[in-house]
Amino acid sequence: MATTLLTPKAELVAKAHQQMQHELSDTLWSMTEKLALTCRILFDAGHDSGLAGQITARAETPGAYYTQQFGLGFDEITPSNLVLVDEDLNVIEGTGMANPANRFHSWVYRARPDVNCIIHTHPLYIAALSMLETPLVVSHMDMCPLFDDCAFLKDWPGIPVGNEEGEIISTALGGKRAVLLSHHGQLVAGSTIEEACVLAVLFERAAKMQLIAMAVGEIRPIPQALGCEAHDWISTAKRSQTSFAYYARRALRSHPDCLA
Template sequence: MASTMQLSKSEIVAASLQKIQMELRTQKMPLREAVAETCRILFAFGHDSGLSGQITARAEQPGTYWTQRLGLGFDEITSDNLLLVNEDLEVLEGSGMPNPANRFHSWLYRARPDLNCIVHSHAPHASALAMLEVPLVISHMDTCVLYDQCAFLEKWPGIPVGNEEGEIISGALGDKKAILLSHHGLLVAGATVEEACVLGVMFERAARLQLLAMAAGPIQPIPHDLGCEAQRWVSTQKRFEATFAYYSRRARRGLGAE
């Protein structure tokens, strides 16, 4: 005899979240390995743009973070060739130099102590929206991890290597976890590397869906309460870890975006 058929949706959601938390098996990578794997995942999902884009993760010592070495593509990053830098982008560990555009990451980490990983890329569909100066619209269930979480910087401040750009971008992000930067690209940030990686992949997918939908007609909004419900449903650390592990397996099989 079924015992759950009379339960309300909220009761089923609560019970399911608890079961996911208790029973979904995940395994976290060490921090440096997770950062390097994020680089390779983003490459597999089409985020590479030469030497553009940065993935950073807050390190143990305050005011420091890990990032990739300038001169290497996303697909070439390993845990061994990552650099540990301070807020002035001085290398504390590793060989080489970081991308000077990492400066705005320093500003973001200062402004948002809740964020521990930042993903910035010039993925093609997000960049196409950026060229149109059109904000990202979340109107599909699959991309609701970004619902009500995406800010928009309408005016391009130029190359992001000065402190002015750091102030502008961190201010525009506000309390959100993602932002579309006009004439530039995407930026997402999370409490963990796994969260930031998932948000980065889903941002580009959302941009691709938006461009496809815009070509056919006006995009219809989803109800705000349902969008928020969906965002909460998929935004658990367990879910991020499981999705990150799947993206990793997919990247290692040589599979990219659909």
């Protein structure tokens, strides 16, 4: 016989979070393995744009982070061809060079000690939305991790290889986890690689949904309180780990060389 049909919602939410902590296992991949998997996951999710875009993760060495070797596409990244660079993009470990546009990552890391992974890409639907100079509108439950958590930079500052762009983009991001960059693309800043990867996947889907909805009518907002509730319900470390693990299993089926 059911015993929870009269249980308050807050109690059910707390119980579900507790059960997820106990039942859902942690991911066991290394940092470089997670980065390589993230590149393949995002490639499959439509974030590929030739050599454009960078994925970085803060290293244990202060002022250093891992990123992909410039010249390789997301579908070619493995743990062995990542490079470790300092804030000036000098290569500390690995061969080759980092994407010169990585400079603004250094600015974000300096401004946000809570951020350990940055994903910047130019996926199709986000890029199309950015051409309209309109903010991301979150009006669906599944996209609520971005609810009131996605900033907007309306004025394009040009190619992000100078320090000016780093200051502008990091300021636009502020304390949020994502920013839509007009005439450019998206940036996600996560506390973990898993969180950043999952948010980047959601971001592109949210842009696609917004463009489809805008084509047929006016997007109706969701109540602020319910949007915040859904944001907090989905935005947990355990949910990010579990979603990332699913995406990773799917990516490994398509890219068995990823962790070679």
